[in-house]
Amino acid sequence: MKGFVDETLIEVSSGAGGAGSVHFRREKYIPRGGPDGGDGGCGGKVCFTVKRNLKTLSRLKMRRIFKAEDGKAGRERRRHGRDGKDVEIEIPPGTRLIDPDTGRLIKDFCDREETWTFLKGGRGGKGNWHFRSATRQAPMYAQPGKSNQSARVLVEMNIIADIGLVGLPNSGKSTLLSLLTNAHPKIAAYPFTTRIPNIGVLRRGEQDIIIADIPGIIEGAATGRGLGLGFLKHIKRTRALLFLIDLSDTGWLDTKALLEKELQDYQGRLLGKPRLFLGTKLDLPDAPANLESLQSRLKGEEILGISARHNIGIPELIDKLGRIVNL
Ligand SMILES: Nc1nc2c(ncn2[C@@H]2O[C@H](COP(=O)(O)OP(=O)(O)OP(=O)(O)O)[C@@H](O)[C@H]2O)c(=O)[nH]1
Numbered sequence: 001m002k003g004f005v006d007e008t009l010i011e012v013s014s015g016a017g018g019a020g021s022v023h024f025r026r027e028k029y030i031p032r033g034g035p036d037g038g039d040g041g042c043g044g045k046v047c048f049t050v051k052r053n054l055k056t057l058s059r060l061k062m063r064r065i066f067k068a069e070d071g072k073a074g075r076e077r078r079r080h081g082r083d084g085k086d087v088e089i090e091i092p093p094g095t096r097l098i099d100p101d102t103g104r105l106i107k108d109f110c111d112r113e114e115t116w117t118f119l120k121g122g123r124g125g126k127g128n129w130h131f132r133s134a135t136r137q138a139p140m141y142a143q144p145g146k147s148n149q150s151a152r153v154l155v156e157m158n159i160i161a162d163i164g165l166v167g168l169p170n171s172g173k174s175t176l177l178s179l180l181t182n183a184h185p186k187i188a189a190y191p192f193t194t195r196i197p198n199i200g201v202l203r204r205g206e207q208d209i210i211i212a213d214i215p216g217i218i219e220g221a222a223t224g225r226g227l228g229l230g231f232l233k234h235i236k237r238t239r240a241l242l243f244l245i246d247l248s249d250t251g252w253l254d255t256k257a258l259l260e261k262e263l264q265d266y267q268g269r270l271l272g273k274p275r276l277f278l279g280t281k282l283d284l285p286d287a288p289a290n291l292e293s294l295q296s297r298l299k300g301e302e303i304l305g306i307s308a309r310h311n312i313g314i315p316e317l318i319d320k321l322g323r324i325v326n327l
């Protein structure tokens with residue numbers, strides 16, 4: 001399994017070259033001027049540029065057809081036609097381009113920022129000025145521009161979440177994801193509502209923060225209880241984890257130890273990631289008092305109280321997430 005895969009099919013075409021011009025000089029006292037038709041401009045090319053701040057293909061999906069501009073035709077007095085504008089398609093690191101008809105890999109980009117030309121623009125045609133000779137002083141011929149190229153491309157990438165949400169069933173993970181991001185996970189007042197991981201994108205100005213919501217973890221999950229822990233692989237490569245503790249739940253005090261134990265049993269390295277504790281459902285009775293005791297018990301841990309239902313603590317949380325991702 002590849003994790004979360006984002007893919008989209010796009011159509012791209014470069015620009016055709018502009019035609020060379022057939023033109024003769026016209027001046028007041030020269031009745032039949034020589035040829036002076038200029039060359040056509042080059043068609044624009046299609047290139048892909050890796051941008052490290054992009055995390056998904058969502059921006060590509062808004063526009064599926066990318067066409068570079070054609071070169072303009074040449075003009076009188078040997079003037080060149082203007083070159084067509086290139087199309088530059090911005091993609092996240094780790095993107096692959098695939099031929100949708102054959103499945104062949106066209107290009108595999110790594111993390112380095114680079115620009116790669118996929119389709120060249122058509123060359124502009126030469127104007128009739130080039131074709132004059134002693135025997136042919138008035139060529140009625142100019143080259144046409146070269147035609148353009150087009151292709152369909154499957155663009156594909158594995159999404160790597162920046163932040164993983166970890167918590168017991170019913171702790172409010174999916175509610176938080178749907179508040180922070182564009183995702184619409186299923187939310188309900190029973191455990192294991194989330195059966196497969198969900199992913200959402202939090203747009204924070206120019207920055208995209210990817211958040212992964214996974215099924216709830218219970219005691220013994222590392223040994224296969226509940227939904228097991230197989231889904232934890234989706235948060236292996238995240239930069240940070242948010243531990244959600246339901247402050248209205250009677251077992252809130254033991255939650256931290258339970259979550260840590262299960263993560264430890266799955267892969268100790270998960271506990272070495274930067275993390276932030278969230279006391280959730282702060283709007284419910286007793287929750288504010290429970291938050292205070294949690295804060296005094298877990299000295300040295302950062303604990304933020306939130307209510308996804310009443311938007312309490314959410315702006316601070318978004319700020320913190322931005323900082324964590326920029327570390
Ligand atoms: N009062 C209150 N209820 C909340 C809040 N956030 C979530 N809930 C409720 O808590 C219940 C569980 O929420 P979910 O978001 O589905 O919890 P989850 O952690 O994704 O649960 P699983 O997918 O089962 O692991 C739902 O009934 C939510 O409406 C909150 O801030 N305040």
Ligand SMILES: [Mg+2]
Pocket residue numbers: 173174175185186187193194213214215216
């Ligand atoms: Mg859920």
